[in-house]
Amino acid sequence: MALIHRAVLKPTKLELLATWLPGRSWFQGPTVGETVNMGAYRFDDPAGEVGIETLLVRIGDGPVHQVPLTYRDAPLDGNDEWLVGTTEHSVLGPRWVYDGCGDPVYATALASVIFSADRQAQEFFEVDGELVPREPTMVVTGNPGAEVDVPLVAAIRDVVPGDPTLIVTDSVRLTVLHRLDRDTHLEGSTLTGTWKDQPTPLPLAYATPR
Template identity: 55%
Template sequence: MALLYQATVRPSKLELLSGWLPGRPWYSGPAGKMRHVASFRFDDPAGAVGMETILVRVGDGPVHQMPLTYREAPLPGADAWLLGTAEHSVLGMRWIYDGVGDPVYAAALAGAIINGTGQAEKLVQVDGRLVRREPDMSVLGGGAEAVVLPAVREIERVTEDDPTVIVTDTVELVVVRRLDVGVELADVVLRGAWPGQETPAPLASARIR
């Protein structure tokens, strides 16, 4: 379950991405104001880290996949993945990271792919009630709940390319950044569909080391 708040965030996620994404070595679109295409969330069992994967584009440029994590304090050793900080009107200061450098995101992604857990249900607080928000995209892993997934404790290295490779102590993950180039992934694959992309496209893959 992903609990969302009716809140303001300054600067907004799209403002941070508009300044940060064009400087990445794998980004292939024009510079400019990012617009939201679709998104999905994972759930942190500990309830400490927010996780949201946003699909964005500039104008009619290519769609890029950007996983984000939201933390209440800096993640030690992850300065290279920090987009910036933002003030959340309910939760206070948030440190916002590219999720590929965050072990909590790596663990959630591995579970979604290998155990087929998919995305978290979105619930919004409205007048003291929790209201379900319909997802604007669907994601589905290719694994099964019966597979025993070893715990992800740390990230050993990240190869920042397209696709981006995340090597953890137990699982190797591959995350596609640009989603319109027809990348084929091996191992167990997470696929997603969104308005304008009705045929599920590969988003990421995973294999147990």
């Protein structure tokens, strides 16, 4: 379950991405224009400490990019290269926003959803002390392909940026697609997703045990 606060972020997530995305090696398209959120989904952090959200983002009339993000209440030691930026959350205070591909909490959550055939976290607003469901803008589903034990991810060993980006952990190799407008089919268990403009499931990420 993901509890969503009715809050103001300064700068917003889209403002951070508007300046960060054009500098990525895997980014394609214009570097100026309105930055638009085309859909998003969240995963649970079992410890309840890290926000895990993946956005589909388009700048101007360019292609849609999938961007995994993590939100932390303190810097992640040794991960400066994965820092997207910082923002002030009107409820939670300062937040450090990271590229999820370099955050072990994201890798753990992605592997867990894929190999357990799970879905994204259900999102709720708190209104007058009650939890009110938030309508999802995307539906994602893990597809292990066969009965597989969920690997325990303890650490990231290597990240190879690109499109796709390869995340090598101590127990699983994860492949995250950024551009979703191309016909990409790789080997492994999959995370697929649908959204308003894409009613047919598309692969978003792949996983193979090591």
